[in-house]
Amino acid sequence: MHVRGRPIAKVPTQVSGLDEVLEGGLPRGRTTLVSGGPGSGKTVLGLQFLCAGALAGEPGVFVTLEERAEVVRQNALSMGWNLAALEKAGRVAIVEARLFGEEVTAGDFDIQGLLAIVGGQIKRIRARRVVMDALDVLLRVFNDPQRERNELYRLHEWLMNRGLTNLVTAKAQRGGETVSQYEFLDFMADCVLRLDHRVIGQVATRRLRVIKYRGSGFGTNEYPYVIGTHGIVLFPLTRAGLAHQPLGEKVSSGLTGLDIMLDGGYRRASCILVTGTSGTGKTTLTSTFVQAACRRGERVLSLSFEESREAIVHAMLSAGIDLRPALRARRLMIQTGLPEAMGSDDHLIRALEAIDSFKPDHVTLDAISACVRMGSEQAAFDYLMRLVCILKERGISCILTNQISGMVGTDEELSGIGFSSVVDAVIQLRFVEKDQEITREILVIKSRGSAHSNRRQTFVITDHGIEFPDDPLPPPSRKRPAGRQGGE
Amino acid sequence: MSQNPRTKLGRKKGTRDHYLLRLFVVGLGPNSKLALSNLQSLCCEHLEGRYTIEVIDVVKNYQAAARDNILITPALVLVTPLPRVVVLGNLSDRQRVLFALRLSGGDP
Structure with a gap:
């Protein structure tokens, strides 16, 4: 080397x-x-x-x-x-x-x-x-x-x-x-x-x-x-990867239920991946966090490769999430772009310039799956790996969404892109058919340096946000503190 | 286009009479010495009594080299009569120099 x-x-x-x-x-x-x-x-x-x-x-x-x-x-x-x-x-x-x-x-x-x-x-x-x-x-x-x-x-x-x-x-x-x-x-x-x-x-x-x-x-x-x-x-x-900040304190995900599952919430300076098929609620879950963070007075940069700023704001309104106050207060910055519009390097410099000027506490990216359209899988990998590493170096947390194609699937599909090593937490959303009805389930697959619930939990998207019909159970490690406690 | 033929003739005559030649050299290097002696003998033969040679050492006077955009040495600049001509090298190729200075009609 x-x-x-x-x-x-x-x-x-x-x-x-x-x-x-x-x-x-x-x-x-x-x-x-x-x-x-x-x-x-x-x-x-x-x-x-x-x-x-x-x-x-x-x-x-x-x-x-x-x-x-x-x-x-x-x-x-x-x-x-x-x-x-x-x-x-x-x-x-x-x-x-x-x-x-x-x-x-x-x-x-x-x-x-x-x-x-x-x-x-x-x-x-x-x-x-x-x-x-x-x-x-x-x-x-x-x-x-x-x-x-x-x-x-x-x-x-x-x-x-x-x-x-x-x-x-x-x-x-x-x-x-x-x-x-x-x-x-x-x-x-x-x-x-x-x-x-x-x-x-x-x-x-x-x-x-x-x-x-x-x-x-x-x-x-x-x-x-x-x-x-x-x-x-x-x-x-x-x-990159040599100078990562240690994972920070926990911040609320914006949902009491999910906070219980995550033993307190997302950790600062960590990289959280939300996976699921189309329509499972990835963007809604991420926007819930964005809204909560901005209400706390924190700053969020949202990188969107899927929809325009207006479309995002409008779509979230129907789920009871209003991002407009955050935009008005300049705590939220939405940067949209077509993946095909430029090379991955140019996308990266554009994101970096926004990070340098806006100085966000959190960055969300919607969606990893669209990044492949920047040119190739290698280009997407280069882009994501560098972006995540730079964010970690600066102690900025990031929430990435990834759309997977099959009805069944874990984050296995992601391993194709091969950067699971920098991902600290993985949350999976999926549809399940129960009693001739489609419902949504959420599962925390991994949460580095923290205990987390290992149960699938049913959730619904209402016109006033995400709700859990049954109260989520706290992580099992609550009973066995020696389990997954402690940093990595 | 509507120039007075008399003025034109007069200018032509005046410029043909006197040659101002500026030679850029580097110190007293062998190539520079050669260029100067080549130029002197050429002028003696072809421009007897109607030429001036200015020798400029670019090491001592880089501003002059910059003014005339002289990057290559030795270099000879025909200042007048116009048009301005630049000849690069130690001027050993006499036929080419004569042609460039419009002192011979043939192709070099």
């Missing part, structure tokens, strides 16, 4: 998730190559690194070999980075170094003119970082692999001698795994990151991989990333 090496000095990139993968950041005083196809986000990564440095007291020079400086400034501004202000403050310098292709060549030449310009700017703002965007464009002028190599070597030596931390980007050939003509660049750089932008199941996905990192360990997987509204965000799944 990880290759261990002698620790070297590193510069944090401040790119969310990337520093974990790089075990601290990019190598200080060395050159990092970022290669990738068009639209993979190379420039964004470079700008992000530069701006983070400029704000942290490490001025930087951005050398744009392809785009006009004005375009670079505009692109940065769209991510919320004000380059013009940083330039004014002497923390950033932009060198527009574009060849126009009209030059006549006659005899041997090299890139010392560029180095002189960049060197002048480095001196002027006392730069500690240099980003060279689209080096391949510059190399094209040589039109000869041997001379390209010589110039790359010259550039590398020049950068190394200045002790600057450099990030160089180069275009990868479309569809190619490696930048074959720039293998030498790969070889020369101390750290090589490959950005990949591909389409799987009609959904665009982006992946980052660390190809090499001299003198350091690194995460060796392919990591999904998105270009969000504030730059690149990485989701290293492997690190």
Whole structure:
């Protein structure tokens, strides 16, 4: 999984998730190559690194070999980075170094003119970082692999001698795994990151991989990333799960009967799964909790992939649950979206942005079964696993619903998606035919770190909410406290 | 399009008379020296008495390189007569240089 090496000095990139993968950041005083196809986000990564440095007291020079400086400034501004202000403050310098292709060549030449310009700017703002965007464009002028190599070597030596931390980007050939003509660049750089932008199941996905990192360990997987509204965000799944908050105190589910079955209610910071076939009352059960939580003054973010906000509110009204006061008081935020509308990574960043701004105490998601429509089962898994892990890290509880297809079924169907390990409690709803009548039953299948009732309990959905005709029995462990008590 | 033919002629005459050439070099590297000597001998032969050569060391004056967008050295810029021309390299390929500076008619 990880290759261990002698620790070297590193510069944090401040790119969310990337520093974990790089075990601290990019190598200080060395050159990092970022290669990738068009639209993979190379420039964004470079700008992000530069701006983070400029704000942290490490001025930087951005050398744009392809785009006009004005375009670079505009692109940065769209991510919320004000380059013009940083330039004014002497923390950033932009060198527009574009060849126009009209030059006549006659005899041997090299890139010392560029180095002189960049060197002048480095001196002027006392730069500690240099980003060279689209080096391949510059190399094209040589039109000869041997001379390209010589110039790359010259550039590398020049950068190394200045002790600057450099990030160089180069275009990868479309569809190619490696930048074959720039293998030498790969070889020369101390750290090589490959950005990949591909389409799987009609959904665009982006992946980052660390190809090499001299003198350091690194995460060796392919990591999904998105270009969000504030730059690149990485989701290293492997690190998730290490920093979960312990399960918290119990909060009422909104139903006295269910609280008795759960020995007090749901635990904070836990992940609760509600499964059942269509119409068994999963959304009603979840909304009961949402209403109760908001009435307590807590904040809930509801992610819905099934219905519109209006439809949800309306449907719940018929079951006697009024979500409107909670919405008005801004304690409830409903985020709806078609699973097919974007890739799972974009869904995740959208949810994360809502979590960051709304700061909910609880998150509900309706429904897991719809997430598969984000592209594939793998995409759904990636989305759910990362979302749940991030929520757990922040101590936010989440209630997920899952629609199962068969009339009979446990959470077995869920194991297909394979993330039952992060689920702390499972509640199953089902229909039963009794005396020529269909009734609903609820069962707590699992409740980590807590006692729970092991009886199926009949419930009805009335026009004033869920009711239990027979009082639910408390968990058996009440009589045997040694049973399932205690955390895991 | 409705230019006074006299002015046009006059400008043409004036510009043909004098060549302002700016050579960007790096210190006194061998390639830079070669470029300068190549340029001097070319001017002697083809532009006797009607040229000026400005030599700019990009290491000492990076601002000038930035102004003229000189990334590659050595580089020769024909400032006047217009249109501006940039020739990259040590100017060893004399035919190409002459062609670029509009001093020969043939294809390089």
